[in-house]
Amino acid sequence: MASKSTPKATVPAAKKPSTGTATVSKKKATPAAAALGKRMASVAADRVFSTLHIAVQGRIATITLNRPERLNAINDEMPGEIRQAVELANADDRVHVIVLRGAGDAFCAGYDLKHYAEGDPTNVITQPMPWDPMIDYKFMKRNTEDFMSLWRSYKPTIARVHGYAAAGGSDIASCCDFIVMEDKARIGYMPVRVWGCPSPAMWVYRLGAMRAKRMMLTGDLIDGKQAFEWGLATEVAPLAKLDAVVQQLAERMAGVPKNQLMMNKLVINQAIDAMGLEQTQMFANVFDGITRHSPEGMWFKRYAQTYGFPAAVEWRDSGRPLPEPGPGDFGDAFMERPAPDARSLWSRDVSGKRVAKSAKKDKPKAKEKSKRKSAKAASDWSA
Numbered sequence: 001m002a003s004k005s006t007p008k009a010t011v012p013a014a015k016k017p018s019t020g021t022a023t024v025s026k027k028k029a030t031p032a033a034a035a036l037g038k039r040m041a042s043v044a045a046d047r048v049f050s051t052l053h054i055a056v057q058g059r060i061a062t063i064t065l066n067r068p069e070r071l072n073a074i075n076d077e078m079p080g081e082i083r084q085a086v087e088l089a090n091a092d093d094r095v096h097v098i099v100l101r102g103a104g105d106a107f108c109a110g111y112d113l114k115h116y117a118e119g120d121p122t123n124v125i126t127q128p129m130p131w132d133p134m135i136d137y138k139f140m141k142r143n144t145e146d147f148m149s150l151w152r153s154y155k156p157t158i159a160r161v162h163g164y165a166a167a168g169g170s171d172i173a174s175c176c177d178f179i180v181m182e183d184k185a186r187i188g189y190m191p192v193r194v195w196g197c198p199s200p201a202m203w204v205y206r207l208g209a210m211r212a213k214r215m216m217l218t219g220d221l222i223d224g225k226q227a228f229e230w231g232l233a234t235e236v237a238p239l240a241k242l243d244a245v246v247q248q249l250a251e252r253m254a255g256v257p258k259n260q261l262m263m264n265k266l267v268i269n270q271a272i273d274a275m276g277l278e279q280t281q282m283f284a285n286v287f288d289g290i291t292r293h294s295p296e297g298m299w300f301k302r303y304a305q306t307y308g309f310p311a312a313v314e315w316r317d318s319g320r321p322l323p324e325p326g327p328g329d330f331g332d333a334f335m336e337r338p339a340p341d342a343r344s345l346w347s348r349d350v351s352g353k354r355v356a357k358s359a360k361k362d363k364p365k366a367k368e369k370s371k372r373k374s375a376k377a378a379s380d381w382s383a
Helices: 031-046 078-091 133-152 168-174 203-207 211-218 225-232 238-256 259-276 277-293 295-307 309-318 344-362 366-378
Strands: 052-057 059-064 098-104 158-161 164-166 178-180 185-189 221-223 236-239
Touching: 031 277, 059 078, 059 238, 078 098, 078 133, 098 238, 133 158, 133 168, 133 238, 133 277, 158 168, 158 238, 158 277, 164 168, 168 185, 178 225, 185 225, 203 211, 221 225, 225 236, 236 238, 277 295, 295 309, 309 344
Parallel strands: 059 098, 098 158, 158 178, 164 185, 178 236
Antiparallel strands: 052 059, 185 221
C-alpha cells in the first residue's frame, strides 16, 4: 500500500513593515493585560501619581518627575511613586526601555530640604535625642530600595539629565543603567560635606575608588562633559540635541527582545552584587543617619532652621571650614548671622536662570515684580 506523501511545510511570505514604525505582533489581550492597559492610560493622564507621570510611546516608557516648581525636589511621595511607575513599565508588554526625565529646568535638585532641613516638624529626618538609628535606617533604606527599582528593573533605564542632578537627584540618576547628560548640566552630592551620605552608594561602582573619593570627599559638582570623560555619563549633548541622543539610544535597545535585554542585564547586575553592593548600601544608609544626628549635622539643621536653608547651604558649599562642635555642644559659637543674600553658587545659578526666563515672558511693566518673585522662589531650592 502506497504511503501518503507528507505535505511540505509552507512558509508565509514576509510582510513588508510600514515605513518609520516598528512592527509589533498583534496578540489578543488577556483580561489582565487589558486591565493593565487601562491603568497605564490612567497613569498617562496623571490620575494616579502626584509627583510624576508616565507615558508609553511605541516600545519606550517615559517617566517624568513632575514637581517643576521645586526643580523636581524629592518629597515623601516621590521615591515610592518612582518604584510604582517602574513596576508598571516592567509589567507592560509593550515596553522595552524606560526613560526617566525631569519637567522644567532640572532633572532633580535633591531632597526638598526647604521642608526636611528647615521644617521636619515630625522629626522624620532628624529625631529628638536620644535617637534610634534603626528608625532612621528603615526610612532611608526604603527610599534607597525605591530608587534601586531603576537599577533592578528588568528593562533598561536611561536618566535624561538636564540642569541639575544634585544630591538626592544624583542618587536617582546613578541608579539608572545609563546617564545621558546635557553638556552644561551638573551632577554631584554636595551634602557629603555635612548632613549627608549618598544612600545608594553607586559612585564607587560607576567611577572606581579614586574618582568616587574625589566626588564624595569634596562634595563638588561636575558638568556633563566631565561626567562623560570620567565614564559616568554614557552620552553628552547640548540641551537642544539631548532628546535626540536619548531617543537614539532608547530606540537602539528597544529593537532587542525583552528576554534578551533582561538576561544580559541580570548577568551584569549580579557581578555588581557580588562586589558587595548590598553591604555597601547598608553602611551608607546607617552612616547617612549618623551624619544628620552628629554634632555637625545637628548644628547644620539648627542653622537652617534659624537662618533658612539657602544660608546653611551657602556655608556648606563655600569651602569655609565647617563647624565641629563636639559631643554635647549645640554649636552656639557658630550661629553668627549670615549675609542677607547668602546662597550657594549653584543656587545663584538656578536663581539667575529663572529670573531671566521669567523676564522674557513678562510684560515690561511687570518685569521687576517677576524678578523679585523668581529670585525668592529660587532662593530656597533643595539638595
